[in-house]
Amino acid sequence: MAWQTLPTLSNGGTPSHTDLNKFLGNLEYLHDPLFDSYEPTADTDLSTTSTTWASISSDYELSLTTSGGDVFILFAGAFRRLEIDISIDGTRLGSAPATTGLGIARNDIANYSNFLLPVYVTGLSAGAHTFHGVWKASSALGGTLLGANRPRFWVYEF
Numbered sequence: 700m701a702w703q704t705l706p707t708l709s710n711g712g713t714p715s716h717t718d719l720n721k722f723l724g725n726l727e728y729l730h731d732p733l734f735d736s737y738e739p740t741a742d743t744d745l746s747t748t749s750t751t752w753a754s755i756s757s758d759y760e761l762s763l764t765t766s767g768g769d770v771f772i773l774f775a776g777a778f779r780r781l782e783i784d785i786s787i788d789g790t791r792l793g794s795a796p797a798t799t800g801l802g803i804a805r806n807d808i809a810n811y812s813n814f815l816l817p818v819y820v821t822g823l824s825a826g827a828h829t830f831h832g833v834w835k836a837s838s839a840l841g842g843t844l845l846g847a848n849r850p851r852f853w854v855y856e857f
Contacts, residue, residue, distance in 0.1 A: 733856040735761040748841035752833050759832035761854050767825035769857045772818040776850025777811040778804050781842030786831040811845050830854045
């Protein structure tokens with residue numbers, strides 16, 4: 700259900716059945732916002748040796764048809780020797796001027812860094828959009844997204 704433009708009622712005017720349904724529809728919209736998420740059900744590590752940006756996996760590719768409102772994206776987990784970013788419709792959010800993405804962990808082999816990557820996006824047009832968690836290794840040793848921390852990816856339109 701999409702947000703509907705409400706009618707302008709004059710003083711003493713009586714709203715029609717259609718007008719009241721628009722009010723009800725907007726209340727339902729606020730109660731059930733546009734949302735998509737991925738939360739793994741297994742403790743499976745994901746690893747890469749790629750030093751160029753790529754999608755983490757198809758699980759971290761979410762689709763949402765927005766109504767033109769602001770979008771909140773949250774990506775959380777633990778990683779080592781990785782650069783993490785978010786892509787909307789193929790354009791990385793950290794692409795300029797940062798070449799390292801929105802999050803980076805360049806630690807040694809034994810340690811992981813917890814990360815919480817909140818992103819608030821304004822000006823996104825109404826329509827279908829694809830949100831990707833993307834990554835690249837920050838060293839020749841490759842990088843890992845720790846499965847035991849169950850890395851989560853959420854997209855929510857306000």
